[in-house]
Amino acid sequence: MFTINPVSAEFDTDIQHKIDRKAKPVGALGDIEALAFHIAKVLGKDQPIITQPKMMIFAADHGIAGSGVSIAPSEVTRQMVQTFMAGGAAINVFTRQVGLELEVIDCGIETPFTADSGVIDQRIGAGTEPFNQRAAMSLDTVKLGFKKATDRVEYHHQNGCNLIAIGEMGIGNTSSAAAIMSALSGFPAADCVGRGTGIDPEAFKRKQGLIEDALLLHRNELDHPLKILACLGGFEIVQMTAAILAAAERGMLVVIDGFITTAAAMLAVSINADCRDYMIFSHQSDEKGHYLMLEFLQAKPLLKLGMKLGEGTGAALAFPLIQAAANFYNDMASFDDAGIDL
Template sequence: MTQQHWWLNAAAKLSESAQQQAQTRQNQLTKPQGSLGRLESIAIHLATMQNKLKPQIQQPHMLVFAGDHGIVAQGVSAFPQSVTIAMLTNFVKGGAAVATLCKQQQIELSVINCGTATACEHLTNIIHRPIMPGTHDFSQQAAMSAEQTLLALTLGKEQVERVASNACDFLMLGEMGIGNTSAASCLSALLLTEDVSTLTGAGTGLEGAALAHKQKVLTTSVARAAPLVNTALHALEQVGGLEIAAITGAYIRASQLGIPCFVDGFITTAAALLAVRLNPGVRAWLLFSHHSAELGHSALLTALDAQPLLNLGMRLGEGSGAAVAYAIVQQALTIHNNMATFTEAAVENKT
């Protein structure tokens, strides 16, 4: 693997033969063909990824990356920045939504500190890899230097390699960081060449004048950054976040190692789009869990030609939507792997 530009290395290949075999099996199961809809295509897609007629998920893992954002100084969030650190503790103590879902479904959960505004290395059961004490205020300057951006990308890569060494076969990524919907909105605007105000939603619950202020700040931020952006990496440097960069790197490395990734909501989908812009082969290894209620998510899904499984009006983030939809993935595999064929059940198939 080329180390200097590792994110450009090819993604693993999908198995066309496994896809054909899985489709044939679906056609032989005791049901009208196509009658289980998306449940059938999920199973076939995972068979293609795992190169197995009967795919299974035995070691799912949720990686939650956390980082702070300097843009919070401009009053774009309803919550103070201290909440980021408080939530790190909540994750590892099992009190956060994603933690409860992971525990119930036996999904291993790792929480990674990419860089909080206040040092928190005293917190236990967290992987501390801070790159900087939160990003800079990107309304005034670049969020990160080129070096810091690459360090954050590589952090995501390293975490995927860590869980891959423990036989992880299905990856979900979450995020935590007050202000990160602002970063995701600006990043999306630059990648999609769209008006950032059309991609800026409530985030932590802003309404009315507060939301209008957020949109104004982000419009100014994109206007500052746009002349400096010539590549997708430049966009990440200018308006991204440490956790968004790490998630981007994680998607890329997972695709290179042949690990399916279940994309969560708005922020992780912004990272997914960035990953695909950096390495188009990543797209084949992404599954999409739910349609976030956050305003900009639809545009990102359209750009990625993605059809998420659920639309529950969720906008919490932290990987919660992926953890909810994971149960559907497992049900799809249960049907595909265990349902009887017409021959096995001695049921007459259609002529």
């Protein structure tokens, strides 16, 4: 489905030597050095430069939202996308601050936007089916979403982009992400289901029960990641999964945001494990289960700020650290440059 080259270890010694010979004690920049090593492995050992980076927010509605699993109704998905396009959301503030170009992709919001809205139209439906009652979508819909997302990543790649950051918007999508997490990892739903943006105890209990019902309903179909997406996924999670795989196929870095985007990362790894080499995990969110996801993927996040907003906000906040690591590797003098004999 995707032909992804594992990141080569051929130049690991050269990359580490360059980092160690910088004018500082070995290891003194801690995780920034590890991040620089990762960037150099993916983008090239000589001078890895991040070019034309993009923040891609994938948005869609979820049928499960009608069962009261969120503090907000489905209409808020569209309202928040309108806020993104008006420049007033947290992700707008943070992407402006760090110089990260933002685009918003409609993967299947209930009510579509007009052609002049600025929203990228990659619709594959108008909200999923309630996955506790029937499959969220068909396999053909999953495959259509993969094609649309792959085409969009290819567009950015052709225009010189070598890093994408992934964000999302979709009322009810923590339910889908929790169900996907359980299906892929084998963790019980109780370990995967959180309170999202702050549901009360009664709604939380209902949410956990609905996800347990869905896992039981679809138990005979959860043996392949595409089938898991069809049964439990969201249109935005489908396209995020494909975007991760498509970016890795093209040798691009992929910055993963929080709980929902990490569910897409889990799916991507289950489809082609080599895509894991291209991922940078921006932060550990405060959503229950996210730390288990990160452990499952053997991922060390750059930040832990108690966030649970989504939108790509954690990825945007981590972007200056990614830039700093690349700039450190490229621009900091070595002991040899400085004439220091150590």
